[in-house]
Structures are given as structure tokens and as C-alpha cells.
Amino acid sequence: MSETLENCPSEDMRALFSKYGFKLKAVGHSGGRSYHSSAEGQVHLNVRTALAGSELHEPYGLAFHEFGHMVDWLAGDGAMYASAKSGIVKAIDADWAKxxxxxxxxxxxxxxxxxxxxxxxxxxxxxxxxxxxxxxxxxxxxxxxxxxxxxxxxxxxxxxxxxxxxxxxxxxxxxxxxxxxxxxxxERGVWERVRAEAEGKSLSQIGSLSDVLQGASGECSPLGAGHEPDYFKCEDWREKRATEFFAEMCDALATNPKSYRELSRMFPTAVKEFEELIGRLAK
Incomplete structure (x- = not known):
């Protein structure tokens, strides 16, 4: 994972993970899902899929996603995810409306x-x-x-x-x-265009985009990846949307340039907001 981080093209991303790296904690297991627990202050990681990759993630992509959640939480001083206090959700909605x-x-x-x-x-x-x-x-x-x-x-x-x-x-x-x-x-025309633009692309290329689209539109896993139907339909929906975008971007920046291009294509303002945020947090 350290080698992958060293090869990350974003200097701010490298600096951010270096800054909080010593605080990252994980419990490894061989099956089940991976997730960050703010209550426990650690990440539960399916080691096999995190290291080898999967249909959805490039190698180490899942690890950067979940540790991205933890970095986001730590940068928010343990009270609220740092991304939730940013303009990321507003930018996502503006990009989607455009x-x-x-x-x-x-x-x-x-x-x-x-x-x-x-x-x-x-x-x-x-x-x-x-x-x-x-x-x-x-x-x-x-x-x-x-x-x-x-x-x-x-x-x-x-x-x-x-x-x-x-x-x-x-x-x-x-x-x-x-x-x-x-x-x-x-609405039908919008989704026809979204799916036409995704046609022929792998799930690892459009999976993160699919998750962000779910949060923006309410459509569950619109391009074949995402969370459970009610994941973003809760009181803290804004915080969830912000931190999921943050984690998807950590994954994309560190391991998946094709995914990064897809997110930048549809959500350019939100990507810029994320990059400015990690620039501030890395200092």
C-alpha cells in the first residue's frame, strides 16, 4: 500500500495519508465486508479483496476507500467527517443539475x-x-x-x-x-445518456461514479454498484454523501485513474472541491 501511495500523482493525497498514517488502525479478516467504524476508531478490512482487488476495485483500492473514510473522520477532529463540513455535496448537486x-x-x-x-x-x-x-x-x-x-x-x-x-x-x-x-x-433521457456513456466500461471504471450518482439521484446502484437502497435516505444523508465521495476519490486518485476520469467528467466541480479540501487538510 505504501508503494501505491508513493506512485499516487497527487502530492496532497500523499501528504494527507502521510500526516494521518500513524493513526490508522485496521482489523483484518478473510471474509465479509470492509468498513470504517468511527465508534471503534478502526477499519475492518477484508484482506484478500483489499490487496488483490475485485471486479469493483483495483488492487489496494478498497483499502484506500476505507482508510479514506478514517482519514476523513480523523481530519474532522473526531466529531464530524471533514468532508461533511466542506462544499462537496453542494458541488455534486450543482454538477448533477448542470x-x-x-x-x-x-x-x-x-x-x-x-x-x-x-x-x-x-x-x-x-x-x-x-x-x-x-x-x-x-x-x-x-x-x-x-x-x-x-x-x-x-x-x-x-x-x-x-x-x-x-x-x-x-x-x-x-x-x-x-x-x-x-x-x-x-428523466428518461438523462438516464439513457448516463447509461450510454457508461456502456462498454468495466465496473471498476464506473463503480465509484455509480455510487455518487445514487446519492445524487436516489436511484439505487444506477450503473451496477452502490449501497443498499436506503443508505442515503437518513437524517445524516448529507454527511454520508460527502464522506462517500471523499472515499471514492481516495480510491480513484491512489489506484484507479480511469475511475478518476469518470468522476471528473460528470462531477468536475465536486472533484475540484475535494482536491482543494485535501490540500487544506494535508497542511
């Missing part, structure tokens, strides 16, 4: 592209009524009048500031499920 918004943009854009000019104006008028947005309704009516009377093309109307502002509000409402694209369709 990812879903991109999918919504594509779905709504695809629907808009298939609408005729007439149908688009009709939908804008309808939504203007529904949202009590008279400016949206008026913009659609004026657009209809100008096109009918040959005063402007639809492309020219789209460049009109008043119409453009009304269209933007229509677009945002459409993404929120107030139009033909429902929230359920967007």
Missing part, C-alpha cells in the same frame, strides 16, 4: 426543431396563457401577424428582442416540463 439541464436542452431543442412556425407560435400563445405571461402571448400574436402579412420572415422575428425574450421564457418553461417534453421524458 448535467441534467444539458440533456433537457437537447430534448427540447429536438422537439422545437420539428415544430412548424405556426405550431411554435400556437404553443407560445398557449403557454403564455398558462403561465399568465401576457408578454409571451403578445409576442406570439405579433409574430403571427407579421408573418401572415409578409412583414418579416420567422428568422427575422427570432432576432427581435421582445420576441427573443419571450421565447427564452417559453424555452425555460418547456425544459421544466410545462410543454410537450415532460419531466418524465427528460
Amino acid at each position: 448535467y441534467k439541464a444539458k440533456v433537457a436542452d437537447k430534448l427540447v431543442s429536438a422537439h422545437l426543431a420539428n415544430l412548424s412556425t405556426r405550431d411554435l407560435r400556437k404553443e407560445m400563445r398557449r403557454m403564455g396563457n398558462e403561465l399568465s405571461d401576457p408578454a409571451m402571448k403578445e409576442a406570439a400574436q405579433k409574430a403571427r401577424h407579421r408573418v401572415i402579412h409578409g412583414e418579416a420572415s420567422f428568422a427575422e422575428i427570432m432576432e427581435d428582442r421582445a420576441f427573443g425574450e419571450a421565447f427564452d421564457r417559453f424555452y425555460e418553461a418547456a425544459k421544466a416540463g410545462r410543454w410537450d417534453v415532460s419531466k418524465e421524458e427528460i
Whole structure:
């Protein structure tokens, strides 16, 4: 494990484990699950899977995961995990919301592209009524009048500031499920994209990502790995989500660059928050 740590590309990660290494305690066993017990102040480790690796973890990955929990606890002065006092969960949620918004943009854009000019104006008028947005309704009516009377093309109307502002509000409402694209369709589209991006990748590559996605979305083991269904549905859910991300990142940074890239791809802000946190804790 010390050799793996020495080869870790993160200087802060190496410094953090060196700082708390002498406080790490473990009880080894040959079967069962591995876990960190804050009450006992030690890690219970399945030595065989921790050293040799598994379908989910690279060699030593499980050890870095569980000792990552313990380092997180020790760095929090034994009262609360240090990660729980950071902005990690907020960053995860922001990254997940941004990812879903991109999918919504594509779905709504695809629907808009298939609408005729007439149908688009009709939908804008309808939504203007529904949202009590008279400016949206008026913009659609004026657009209809100008096109009918040959005063402007639809492309020219789209460049009109008043119409453009009304269209933007229509677009945002459409993404929120107030139009033909429902929230359920967007949710399905999100998971179709998530699973398409994971297709062909090993569980060791996407397992940590799957666990973080479970905490963010509520979907149990969405990519084939995670915790039991109710793990994040508890009073200390925020602390659990934070420390699980911390542990997954310790595993990825020390042993699994492919997993690190997957986490960075979908949760770039949260990864940056983690890296800034371990930089502070390592001092």
C-alpha cells in the first residue's frame, strides 16, 4: 500500500495519508465486508479483496476507500467527517443539475426543431396563457401577424428582442416540463445518456461514479454498484454523501485513474472541491 501511495500523482493525497498514517488502525479478516467504524476508531478490512482487488476495485483500492473514510473522520477532529463540513455535496448537486439541464436542452431543442412556425407560435400563445405571461402571448400574436402579412420572415422575428425574450421564457418553461417534453421524458433521457456513456466500461471504471450518482439521484446502484437502497435516505444523508465521495476519490486518485476520469467528467466541480479540501487538510 505504501508503494501505491508513493506512485499516487497527487502530492496532497500523499501528504494527507502521510500526516494521518500513524493513526490508522485496521482489523483484518478473510471474509465479509470492509468498513470504517468511527465508534471503534478502526477499519475492518477484508484482506484478500483489499490487496488483490475485485471486479469493483483495483488492487489496494478498497483499502484506500476505507482508510479514506478514517482519514476523513480523523481530519474532522473526531466529531464530524471533514468532508461533511466542506462544499462537496453542494458541488455534486450543482454538477448533477448542470448535467441534467444539458440533456433537457437537447430534448427540447429536438422537439422545437420539428415544430412548424405556426405550431411554435400556437404553443407560445398557449403557454403564455398558462403561465399568465401576457408578454409571451403578445409576442406570439405579433409574430403571427407579421408573418401572415409578409412583414418579416420567422428568422427575422427570432432576432427581435421582445420576441427573443419571450421565447427564452417559453424555452425555460418547456425544459421544466410545462410543454410537450415532460419531466418524465427528460428523466428518461438523462438516464439513457448516463447509461450510454457508461456502456462498454468495466465496473471498476464506473463503480465509484455509480455510487455518487445514487446519492445524487436516489436511484439505487444506477450503473451496477452502490449501497443498499436506503443508505442515503437518513437524517445524516448529507454527511454520508460527502464522506462517500471523499472515499471514492481516495480510491480513484491512489489506484484507479480511469475511475478518476469518470468522476471528473460528470462531477468536475465536486472533484475540484475535494482536491482543494485535501490540500487544506494535508497542511
